[in-house]
Amino acid sequence: MRLLPSALAPLSAAIALGAAAGCATSPAPLPARSTAPAAVVWQYDVVSNRGGLDGLTIEARFAPMADDSLGVDDDAAPFVHDAAYASGAQWVSVERHGASWKVPCSTGCRVRYRYALREAATRLNDPETAIASSDAVSAPPATWLLRPDAAGGLFRFHVAIDAPWRFATPMVPVPGQPAGTFEAPTETLEDSSFAVFGAFDAETIHNGATRAEVVMAPGLAPLSRDDVIRWIRTAVDSIATYYQRPFVDRVLVVVLPGQPGNPTRGVTLGDTGPGVLVRAARGLTAAATRDDWIVTHELLHASQPSLGRGHAWLSEGMATYVEPIVRARAGLVTPERFWGDLVEGLPQGLPEAGDQGLERTHTWGRTYWGGALFCFAADLAIRERTGNARSFDDALRGVVAGGADVEAHWSIEQFLDVGDRSTGTRALHDLYRTLALAPGTVDLPGTWQRLGVKVEGGRVSFDDRAPLAAMRRSITERGPER
Ligand SMILES: [Zn+2]
Numbered sequence: 001m002r003l004l005p006s007a008l009a010p011l012s013a014a015i016a017l018g019a020a021a022g023c024a025t026s027p028a029p030l031p032a033r034s035t036a037p038a039a040v041v042w043q044y045d046v047v048s049n050r051g052g053l054d055g056l057t058i059e060a061r062f063a064p065m066a067d068d069s070l071g072v073d074d075d076a077a078p079f080v081h082d083a084a085y086a087s088g089a090q091w092v093s094v095e096r097h098g099a100s101w102k103v104p105c106s107t108g109c110r111v112r113y114r115y116a117l118r119e120a121a122t123r124l125n126d127p128e129t130a131i132a133s134s135d136a137v138s139a140p141p142a143t144w145l146l147r148p149d150a151a152g153g154l155f156r157f158h159v160a161i162d163a164p165w166r167f168a169t170p171m172v173p174v175p176g177q178p179a180g181t182f183e184a185p186t187e188t189l190e191d192s193s194f195a196v197f198g199a200f201d202a203e204t205i206h207n208g209a210t211r212a213e214v215v216m217a218p219g220l221a222p223l224s225r226d227d228v229i230r231w232i233r234t235a236v237d238s239i240a241t242y243y244q245r246p247f248v249d250r251v252l253v254v255v256l257p258g259q260p261g262n263p264t265r266g267v268t269l270g271d272t273g274p275g276v277l278v279r280a281a282r283g284l285t286a287a288a289t290r291d292d293w294i295v296t297h298e299l300l301h302a303s304q305p306s307l308g309r310g311h312a313w314l315s316e317g318m319a320t321y322v323e324p325i326v327r328a329r330a331g332l333v334t335p336e337r338f339w340g341d342l343v344e345g346l347p348q349g350l351p352e353a354g355d356q357g358l359e360r361t362h363t364w365g366r367t368y369w370g371g372a373l374f375c376f377a378a379d380l381a382i383r384e385r386t387g388n389a390r391s392f393d394d395a396l397r398g399v400v401a402g403g404a405d406v407e408a409h410w411s412i413e414q415f416l417d418v419g420d421r422s423t424g425t426r427a428l429h430d431l432y433r434t435l436a437l438a439p440g441t442v443d444l445p446g447t448w449q450r451l452g453v454k455v456e457g458g459r460v461s462f463d464d465r466a467p468l469a470a471m472r473r474s475i476t477e478r479g480p481e482r
Contacts (some may be wrong), residue, residue: 317371
């Protein structure tokens with residue numbers, strides 16, 4: 001599920017963007033659940049023992065399958081115990097072979113097993129497979145649900161959990177089924193979003209039609225509950241102001257204490273529902289959360305469709321460029337800081353010798369800052385072509401206007417088409433050709449001059465007589481005049 005090597009971790013952890021590894025071309029759209037109700041082909045009853053902290057006991061029923069093989073992610077496999085299938089009234093034990101279990105299932109089958117959830121979280125300590133903090137464990141269903149290869153239809157699970165323990169997921173409960181029942185297309189299980197078991201506090205933040213369910217694990221002091229909610233709410237409200245509309249129907253935000261010595265980190269997952277996991281730096285104070293950019297960065301990921309792993313430069317570039325704009329417009333970042341950071345950061349995104357364009361050069365600098373350079377160049381091009389009446393903001397607003405978020409899989413063409421249509425220009429397509437399909441560059445010193453941005457001795461100053469000074473101001477102040 002990991003998109004980028006861990007060497008890229010400094011600028012927040014990777015977002016899992018695609019359903020399949022190496023999907024550099026247009027991923028197939030997921031089945032439309034509303035128009036064609038699909039059959040449930042995998043069904044799970046999950047009993048969480050002491051809130052899941054003493055493991056999960058799972059019984060599953062599978063529709064007939066051609067290949068008699070069940071599996072989980074490689075890393076998650078050692079924590080499956082006592083697997084057995086039903087044969088008449090008997091249970092027959094099954095041995096593990098690597099990360100798979102052979103089960104006769106040509107006419108359908110029942111399987112049961114135990115999953116050592118807390119042990120998996122302690123050993124793996126990875127947000128994308130399993131991670132624990134005190135009495136809360138976060139692990140996507142892909143970690144604890146044994147399954148055959150996806151073959152259409154839905155998987156459905158029911159979690160039985162006793163108070164005071166709780167379960168949280170961004171998945172939508174199935175109407176007409178007992179509480180704690182969720183389902184999704186089988187294709188989405190492999191990259192499924194976060195699920196949390198155990199003892200945690202939770203609160204829902206509303207902004208218009210946007211709903212963020214915040215799960216707070218124990219151990220976040222000195223942050224109080226109110227501090228955490230204010231932190232997440234500030235990011236949600238700032239992004240809603242940026243979009244001028246609701247930007248995601250629902251998103252699960254899981255806040256866990258981080259490892260000693262590590263900065264605040266975040267990961268976003270999309271399949272089965274938008275989910276953001278944040279590991280707050282140890283000792284993080286309420287005052288310090290005002291300077292945090294991670295939550296805004298990750299929620300921006302959650303707000304935009306997945307473009308596939310091959311186009312991470314655009315997803316990361318969008319979040320890298322737009323996050324400080326969102327925060328500047330909310331008064332959390334000064335224009336001097338915004339422009340100073342761009343002048344310092346963007347040169348890391350320029351092509352070096354041997355570069356093959358953003359689509360084919362997947363280094364850290366080209367992914368984060370090269371992608372940001374593309375978005376910055378697009379912002380300026382759209383503003384220049386429309387007399388500052390339209391901007392990159394409008395392109396992103398157009399993308400979310402139809403209700404797409406990180407759960408949706410879009411091709412790059414679809415993103416460029418919708419973005420350009422929203423601004424009435426061809427700026428995204430034009431720059432895609434020159435910067436992404438070829439190692440085109442941007443004259444940054446000339447751009448700073450035209451915008452009237454000067455950095456001398458680390459001090460940022462502005463020249464309001466510069467030709468693009470009005471454009472520079474409108475980037476951080478508010479949306480362009482309509
Ligand atoms: Zn990111």
